[in-house]
Amino acid sequence: MIPEIGQLCLVIALCFALVQFILPMVGFWKKNIILGEVAKPSAHAQVLFLLLAFICLTVSFLADDFSVLYVANNSNTALPTPFKVAAVWGAHEGSLLLWSFILAIWSSAVAVFSKSLPREIVSLVLAVMGAIAIGFMLFILLTSNPFERLYPIPIDGGDLNPLLQDFALIIHPPMLYVGYVGFSVAFAFAVAAMMTGNLDQKWARWTRPWTTTAWLFLTLGIALGSWWAYYELGWGGWWFWDPVENAAFMPWLAGTALIHSLAVTEKRGLFKSSTLLLAIGAFSLSLLGTFLVRSGVLVSVHAFASDPARGLFILVFLALVIGVSLSLYAWRAPTLISNVGFKFFSRETFILINNLLLVIATAVILLGTLGPLVFTALDLGTISVGPQYFEIVFLLPMIPLVLMVGLGMHVSWRSMQPNSLLRRLYLPALLSIIVGILAPWWFFGASSFLTAIGIIVGVWTILSALLDPIRRVFGKINRISRSAVAMQVAHLGLGMVVLGITVTSAFSIETDVGLKPGQSSTIKGYNFRFEGIRETFGPNYQATQGVFAVSKNGEDYTEMRPEKRIYRVRTNPMTEAAIEANWGRDLFIALGEPLGDGAWSLRLQYKPLIRFIWLGCLVMALAGLLSISDPRYRKS
Amino acid sequence: MTPRNQRMVAIFAVIIGVSLSVSLVLKALEENINHFYSPSDVVAGMPTPDKEFRLGGLVEEGSFIRTAGDLTANFIVTDLKTNVNVQYTGVLPDLFQEGQGMVARGKLSSDGIFIASEVLAKHDENYMSPEVKKILEEAGHPVDSPLPTKAYTD
Numbered sequence: 001m002i003p004e005i006g007q008l009c010l011v012i013a014l015c016f017a018l019v020q021f022i023l024p025m026v027g028f029w030k031k032n033i034i035l036g037e038v039a040k041p042s043a044h045a046q047v048l049f050l051l052l053a054f055i056c057l058t059v060s061f062l063a064d065d066f067s068v069l070y071v072a073n074n075s076n077t078a079l080p081t082p083f084k085v086a087a088v089w090g091a092h093e094g095s096l097l098l099w100s101f102i103l104a105i106w107s108s109a110v111a112v113f114s115k116s117l118p119r120e121i122v123s124l125v126l127a128v129m130g131a132i133a134i135g136f137m138l139f140i141l142l143t144s145n146p147f148e149r150l151y152p153i154p155i156d157g158g159d160l161n162p163l164l165q166d167f168a169l170i171i172h173p174p175m176l177y178v179g180y181v182g183f184s185v186a187f188a189f190a191v192a193a194m195m196t197g198n199l200d201q202k203w204a205r206w207t208r209p210w211t212t213t214a215w216l217f218l219t220l221g222i223a224l225g226s227w228w229a230y231y232e233l234g235w236g237g238w239w240f241w242d243p244v245e246n247a248a249f250m251p252w253l254a255g256t257a258l259i260h261s262l263a264v265t266e267k268r269g270l271f272k273s274s275t276l277l278l279a280i281g282a283f284s285l286s287l288l289g290t291f292l293v294r295s296g297v298l299v300s301v302h303a304f305a306s307d308p309a310r311g312l313f314i315l316v317f318l319a320l321v322i323g324v325s326l327s328l329y330a331w332r333a334p335t336l337i338s339n340v341g342f343k344f345f346s347r348e349t350f351i352l353i354n355n356l357l358l359v360i361a362t363a364v365i366l367l368g369t370l371g372p373l374v375f376t377a378l379d380l381g382t383i384s385v386g387p388q389y390f391e392i393v394f395l396l397p398m399i400p401l402v403l404m405v406g407l408g409m410h411v412s413w414r415s416m417q418p419n420s421l422l423r424r425l426y427l428p429a430l431l432s433i434i435v436g437i438l439a440p441w442w443f444f445g446a447s448s449f450l451t452a453i454g455i456i457v458g459v460w461t462i463l464s465a466l467l468d469p470i471r472r473v474f475g476k477i478n479r480i481s482r483s484a485v486a487m488q489v490a491h492l493g494l495g496m497v498v499l500g501i502t503v504t505s506a507f508s509i510e511t512d513v514g515l516k517p518g519q520s521s522t523i524k525g526y527n528f529r530f531e532g533i534r535e536t537f538g539p540n541y542q543a544t545q546g547v548f549a550v551s552k553n554g555e556d557y558t559e560m561r562p563e564k565r566i567y568r569v570r571t572n573p574m575t576e577a578a579i580e581a582n583w584g585r586d587l588f589i590a591l592g593e594p595l596g597d598g599a600w601s602l603r604l605q606y607k608p609l610i611r612f613i614w615l616g617c618l619v620m621a622l623a624g625l626l627s628i629s630d631p632r633y634r635k636s
Numbered sequence: 637m638t639p640r641n642q643r644m645v646a647i648f649a650v651i652i653g654v655s656l657s658v659s660l661v662l663k664a665l666e667e668n669i670n671h672f673y674s675p676s677d678v679v680a681g682m683p684t685p686d687k688e689f690r691l692g693g694l695v696e697e698g699s700f701i702r703t704a705g706d707l708t709a710n711f712i713v714t715d716l717k718t719n720v721n722v723q724y725t726g727v728l729p730d731l732f733q734e735g736q737g738m739v740a741r742g743k744l745s746s747d748g749i750f751i752a753s754e755v756l757a758k759h760d761e762n763y764m765s766p767e768v769k770k771i772l773e774e775a776g777h778p779v780d781s782p783l784p785t786k787a788y789t790d
Contacts, residue, residue, distance in 0.1 A: 235727070360657075364661055367661070367665065368665065371665065381671060381672070382671070382672035382767055382770075383669050383670060383671050383672060384669075384670045384672065384690060385665065385668055385669060385670075386668035386669070386670055386688070387668075388664075388667075388668045389664050389665055389667075389668035389669075392664045392668075393660075393661050393664050393665075396657070396660070512707055512725070512726040512727045513707070514705050514706060514707045516705065564730075572730060572731055573730045573731070574730060575730055590727070592727035592728065593727070593728060595702060595704060595705050595706065595707070596702070596704030596705065597704040597705050599704065599705040601707055601726075601727045601728070602727065603726075603727045
């Protein structure tokens with residue numbers, strides 16, 4: 001009964017989405033503002049019924065109702081309860097339900113927090129979001145119904161993929177989706193602006209906090225995914241340029257450009273066209289990401305079921321969204337010319353170049369991600385694009401970009417004398433060059449050109465971001481506005497990420513060894529002695545645990561216990577690496593397989609500064625939080 | 637310079653910059669494309685010498701040899717028509733098993749052994765990479781649905 005109620009709720013939510021889309025659009029057409037008024041209550045009703053549908057699916061999971069196909073495929077009586085809840089979005093059907101639910105939450109939030117906006121705009125924004133909701137709910141009901149029944153009813157379920165039985169994976173998909181779907185708000189605002197022809201600085205101020213919120217969740221989602229891959233999947237790798245990662249990274253890059261473009265549109269009334277295009281681009285890339293991840297065209301942990309009908313549906317939907325919005329843009333853009341100017345040496349120029357480089361980076365990643373698909377579709381054979389491609393073509397625009405971030409932060413709007421900038425920044429610049437050249441030799445006894453560049457750029461960004469706060473502490477300047485603090489914190493995070501990536505890429509030590517009990521291996525002053533293995537148990541798995549005594553420079557340091565788990569239902573072995581982390585470095589042991597004579601193959605790793613990568617992302621997300629807390633956004 | 641000349645210089649600079657970067661990107665792309673070959677393709681001489689490619693197929697039953705305590709493993713990858721000897725030194729992925737599909741990245745040595753630099757993991761015990769599936773189908777050995785069929789009714 002419960003699954004049927006869930007499905008009914010989904011259908012009712014679809015009906016409300018239809019109302020939310022059609023009536024305001026008709027109202028706009030007929031200049032009848034009353035029709036637009038139904039958008040808000042429809043959005044609230046939609047979120048209510050999707051919540052009910054979501055609860056129904058969760059209840060089916062908690063009650064081990066294996067008559068539901070989706071539950072039977074992704075759960076098991078022995079699965080711990082938190083993972084039963086997480087399994088709701090652990091596979092295709094449920095994750096789409098989550099997508100729709102989050103979209104409804106965003107719509108409802110727009111309806112609640114837009115009291116100060118013109119009613120016409122709000123109802124149009126909600127109508128556009130309704131249209132997207134219709135597409136996704138139709139997709140669920142027609143191709144991917146999570147409430148589908150199964151007969152005969154199996155005694156037990158097929159279990160959640162053991163890779164997904166993990167804390168980070170409980171929260172990774174919701175975070176990522178909140179980000180993905182959040183760009184629909186910016187998209188809807190852009191479409192509404194094009195329809196009304198009203199795109200002024202006030203419009204940009206309404207759109208900014210929504211975009212920043214989406215961006216901050218996407219930042220967290222990507223960081224979580226990378227962290228999870230590091231300790232669970234990747235044997236110590238943290239980014240693979242896997243198409244699925246690129247699918248989340250491209251909207252992030254476009255979204256980052258959008259945030260900057262919006263800032264210029266709000267402060268100076270410029271860059272209107274690029275703001276619109278970036279809003280369309282960020283959301284289209286989010287949809288493309290969903291398509292890539294969920295259609296099964298890619299070989300990946302995320303795409304278990306491949307069904308051409310699903311792929312086709314999303315592709316048509318994507319074509320509609322991009323086609324309609326770009327046509328609207330082509331029709332309306334010529335009316336959006338701004339007549340204010342700016343000098344070459346101004347913040348506007350820096351942001352323009354920043355956005356250009358971000359778009360280039362997005363384009364080359366898109367090329368490398370879609371290239372193999374096109375190649376296969378044209379029947380030219382099966383190819384893949386190696387990670388080196390992405391490393392090269394991503395670094396090329398990124399090095400100048402990050403270099404300019406440190407400068408651009410201190411450049412004023414309209415115009416500035418380069419000399420006054422030079423006076424302020426020569427000290428941090430000098431300092432970062434010295435650190436970049438000397439630090440690698442001091443800490444690691446080696447360096448290279450690219451490493452020095454990476455460290456210089458990272459330290460430069462960090463120092464430049466901290467410059468104004470430091471000057472404030474010494475009373476050299478007065479109050480720093482909330483938005484300026486948020487900007488500085490965000491760039492501080494960026495600098496940390498750059499530093500972390502550079503140092504961990506340049507100085508990580510990774511060795512595969514075979515050890516017998518009693519034997520040991522040493523990397524970077526840490527000695528790992530293999531004490532032996534023992535058997536342990538978890539709730540739904542049994543594990544072989546390796547015990548390692550770690551000593552540093554001859555003194556006992558710690559004990560590490562990597563595991564090899566066998567889950568009872570899906571009997572594939574899973575590697576649980578042991579990680580010993582602190583601010584400066586990670587020690588990492590992964591247990592391979594028995595080599596005979598009691599010996600085991602092992603992967604030992606030393607990863608300097610790797611935590612800075614995720615910590616930097618957290619700092620960036622914090623900056624997003626600071627930015628949206630700016631009281632300026634709550635004034636009407 | 638007159639404004640007109642300035643504009644011309646700017647346009648030329650942009651054209652040169654764009655074409656330089658496009659050719660750089662295409663070169664990087666060309667150098668890092670890994671083709672995917674089956675054992676039959678390899679024996680037919682399709683891979684370019686000294687260029688990395690990906691090899692896919694099944695690990696032949698009973699072919700896995702590893703000296704006790706040594707990390708170097710030798711095994712045969714087959715598409716059930718032709719075989720290729722593979723050598724890999726290092727930790728193998730969790731789901732590597734005889735009789736199962738696998739994909740490896742590496743180069744051919746002069747004596748025809750595929751030296752793998754990376755053996756790719758699958759993500760699910762029932763999952764077979766579509767590429768490996770296609771190879772087996774082309775060699776006349778279609779594989780059944782790779783998904784846990786017990787719960788899939790349609």
